[in-house]
Amino acid sequence: MINKMSITKAQWNEYKGNKKECIKATIDGVEMFVPIDEGNTEYAEIKRQVDAGELTIEDAD
């Protein structure tokens, strides 16, 4: 499977006091809020890139 996403930024996003509720990421130039769900395609690709050392998720503001 060709990687068909370009992820240029990833940052944890706070919700109801949980500082790691989801990931705010810029994917193919669009800001997206990605849930922590391995069935979610964007999350799976973020996790793959983090595990491969290709991407770092910044702390929440």
Next chain:
Amino acid sequence: MSKAAELAALIGTGASTSKRNMLMNGDMRVSQRNGTSAVTVSASAGAYTLDRWQLYTNSGNYSVQQITDSTLPSGFLNAAKITVSSVGNTSGSGNAVHFEQKIEANNISHLNWGGGNAGTAKTCTLSFFVKSSVTGTYSVHFGNDNDRFYVATYTVDSANTWEKKSITLAGPSDGTWNTGNGRGLEIVWVLLQGSGGTTSSLNQWISAEDFASTSTTQWGTNSGATFFLTGCQFEIAGVAQPFEHEGFEQNLARCQRYYSKVEYSNWSGRVSSGNAYYMHDGLRQTMRANPTASILSQSQSSFPTDRSFGDYTTEGVGTQCTASQNADGAYWYTGIALNAEL
């Protein structure tokens, strides 16, 4: 073949006579994201254009548009039109331009592909109508995202003329095929392919993830070229059956498992500066997975433009906004896109 014989043949293959098309929005009628506007997809990116259909390019830029015109095949109102905006090339072995749909594993488990269930792997047929400004032999790729891939070809005989094509493939008896809500089968119409993704092993299941014939037409290298597609159907059958038209609302509902919109998520009331306020919106359909949210539109008073999302489920999503000042009559609204594509 008579209608009775056709029906008997379908029953004999185990095919359903209703909802037999495993592709969604094969008639290109649903376009929630962009309507009839053309969208340019630039290298290197993939973008969902018409519902369930993704264009990916890492060489050249291409516009995709839902169109209607009087030349469409009988019974069809819409087609996907792809146009070369900026030509690609095959200088890189991994260069590719793909128009594709991924079918959820839940929707192919009845094929017995991979030999996981008792019974023979089903033979299936892909059929579609195509019109291209460039004649030649094109490639279609089938793959399970794991270890079984299949490349077949079809020929566009006449430029700028609608032609119906079909490809029949015997189901694979081995391989690792997903079940559940993950990727089941990817079907790719190849519009450009570098040498690293080509093969001479056609019309057979292979273990290498190749996408095209070594002699595939490199449509994406032709300035201003156009490629139209509609009537796409993938079914259990030894020969292509007539396209299964379905009601627009059924088509839309099926697409909303993968992409949906909350047009206006509203909150209003009295607020205190620094306090967070929440809204939770239910979705029209149960989505395939917890969806990714993005903001389509917004407006606010006494709130900043920042939003946070959480409480994700396949049936809803929550929005948080923190008041920037004390106020009566504060409000926000947010238009939200929710994406659970494969």
